[in-house]
Amino acid sequence: MLAFLTSGDNVPFLAALLLMLLIGVVEALGLGGSAALGDGLNPPDMDGDVDGHASLLNWLNVGKLPLLMLIVVFLFSFGLVGLILQQVIAGIFGRPGPWWLAVPLAMVAALPFTRLFGRVVARILPTDETTAVARDTLVGRWATIVIGKAEVGSAAQARVRDFHGQTHYVMIEPDDAGEVFEEGSQVIIVRHAGARFFAIQNTSASLRDL
Numbered sequence: 001m002l003a004f005l006t007s008g009d010n011v012p013f014l015a016a017l018l019l020m021l022l023i024g025v026v027e028a029l030g031l032g033g034s035a036a037l038g039d040g041l042n043p044p045d046m047d048g049d050v051d052g053h054a055s056l057l058n059w060l061n062v063g064k065l066p067l068l069m070l071i072v073v074f075l076f077s078f079g080l081v082g083l084i085l086q087q088v089i090a091g092i093f094g095r096p097g098p099w100w101l102a103v104p105l106a107m108v109a110a111l112p113f114t115r116l117f118g119r120v121v122a123r124i125l126p127t128d129e130t131t132a133v134a135r136d137t138l139v140g141r142w143a144t145i146v147i148g149k150a151e152v153g154s155a156a157q158a159r160v161r162d163f164h165g166q167t168h169y170v171m172i173e174p175d176d177a178g179e180v181f182e183e184g185s186q187v188i189i190v191r192h193a194g195a196r197f198f199a200i201q202n203t204s205a206s207l208r209d210l
Helices: 008-028 048-059 067-093 099-124
Strands: 142-147 156-161 167-174 186-193 196-201
Touching: 008 067, 008 099, 067 099, 142 167, 167 186
Parallel strands: 167 196
Antiparallel strands: 142 156, 142 186, 156 167, 186 196
């Protein structure tokens, strides 16, 4: 078994499993920051020319799982399927298949397993880490500055809830020049540019975070 696992033609599959474990260790130690969460937002909208790619991404549960988690699931599927495939080939021909043939076969065969395992993981993960929303849906919602002081050109971290009731932490700047938001300030998001949001002072008592 050791000779089989250490065969040069099995290195891509062992490397995939080792990379999966490394990512898991990094995240467990908290060194990955928010990378696994992928900021909880959907990827940019795609136009009609890439509908096929969008359908494939949806089929693979992109948007239902954090991107890094989906990569981990694919690495696991690819490594496992590849080793099983090589074991079958070795049982028939007496040795594993050449890596240049086994790798593309394993990649194709791993896609259905990535979808299957991804759906299982999506059910296990906490809801607030798997609910994906578009950035545009946060525009018009109120937020609370929680860390730092927001000035034009210098964003502060704010807490905002989406229409699912899930909490997101975003970077906010004042939309009006000269306005400053201290910690605890209540603001209303009016627009965004990429991952950065812009807000105005919330003066409505009915829209405050209680």
